[in-house]
Amino acid sequence: DGGITQSPKYLFRKEGQNVTLSCEQNLNHDAMYWYRQDPGQGLRLIYYSQIVNDFQKGDIAEGYSVSREKKESFPLTVTSAQKNPTAFYLCASIRGTEAFFGQGTRLTVV
Amino acid sequence: AQSVTQLGSHVSVSEGALVLLRCNYSSSVPPYLFWYVQYPNQGLQLLLKYTSAATLVKGINGFEAEFKKSETSFHLTKPSAHMSDAAEYFCAVSDHDSSASKIIFGSGTRLSIRP
Numbered sequence: 001d002g003g004i005t006q007s008p009k010y011l012f013r014k015e016g017q018n019v020t021l022s023c024e025q026n027l028n029h030d031a032m033y034w035y036r037q038d039p040g041q042g043l044r045l046i047y048y049s050q051i052v053n054d055f056q057k058g059d060i061a062e063g064y065s066v067s068r069e070k071k072e073s074f075p076l077t078v079t080s081a082q083k084n085p086t087a088f089y090l091c092a093s094i095r096g097t098e099a100f101f102g103q104g105t106r107l108t109v110v
Numbered sequence: 111a112q113s114v115t116q117l118g119s120h121v122s123v124s125e126g127a128l129v130l131l132r133c134n135y136s137s138s139v140p141p142y143l144f145w146y147v148q149y150p151n152q153g154l155q156l157l158l159k160y161t162s163a164a165t166l167v168k169g170i171n172g173f174e175a176e177f178k179k180s181e182t183s184f185h186l187t188k189p190s191a192h193m194s195d196a197a198e199y200f201c202a203v204s205d206h207d208s209s210a211s212k213i214i215f216g217s218g219t220r221l222s223i224r225p
Contacts, residue, residue, distance in 0.1 A: 040218070041217060042215045042217040045212065097159070098156060099146075099156070104153050
C-alpha cells in the first residue's frame with residue numbers, strides 16, 4: 001500500500017548529539033513536510049520541500065537540517081543546536097491541498 | 111497570511127451526546143479548510159475537507175462540518191458521540207498566499223467521551 005513511513009517510532013538521544021529521523025514515501029508526491037508537535041501547541045512547520053534538491057525553512061527551522069536528494073526521501077536531522085528537541089515529529093507529503101501523514105517519531109533527549 | 115483558531119483545548123461529552131468542536135479561520139482569499147483526527151502516538155488522518163464546493167461537508171465516522179463565511183467558522187459536529195471518537199482533533203487551513211502550498215494547523219482540541 002502507498003503511504004508515508006517514518007522510522008524509528010521512538011528515538012532517544014543524548015544531549016549534544018545529532019540524530020536523523022527518516023521519512024520515506026511511495027505516493028509519488030512532490031511536496032514533503034516536517035512538523036513538530038508539542039502538547040497544546042498543535043503542529044509547527046520545521047522544513048518543507050516542493051521538489052527534489054530544493055527545500056525551505058518553516059516557522060521553527062533553527063537547530064534542524066534536511067536534505068531532499070530523492071523524491072521518495074526527506075530525512076530530518078536534529079542537531080545539537082536545537083535546545084529543546086524532545087517532541088513528536090511528523091512527516092507529511094502533500095498532493096494539491098491534502099496532506100498525508102506518517103505515524104510519527106517520538107524523540108526524547110536523555 | 112492565513113490562520114485557524116480552535117476554541118477549547120479540551121471538550122468532554124457523554125456517549126450519545128452531540129459533539130461540537132469549534133474552529134474559526136482567518137483568510138484574505140477563499141480558503142481550503144480541513145479537519146484531521148489524531149489518535150495517541152499516531153499520525154493525523156483526514157476527516158473531511160472544504161474546497162469551495164458544498165458548504166456542508168460530510169466526512170468519515172459520521173462527522174460533518176459547515177463552512178460559514180459570514181462567521182468565518184468551520185465547526186465540526188457529530189450527532190451522537192461514540193467512545194471511539196476520543197482523540198485529538200485539528201482544524202487546518204491551506205495557505206494560498208505564498209508560492210508554496212502549506213497547511214496551517216490549529217492548536218488542537220482533545221475530545222473525551224464519558225460513558
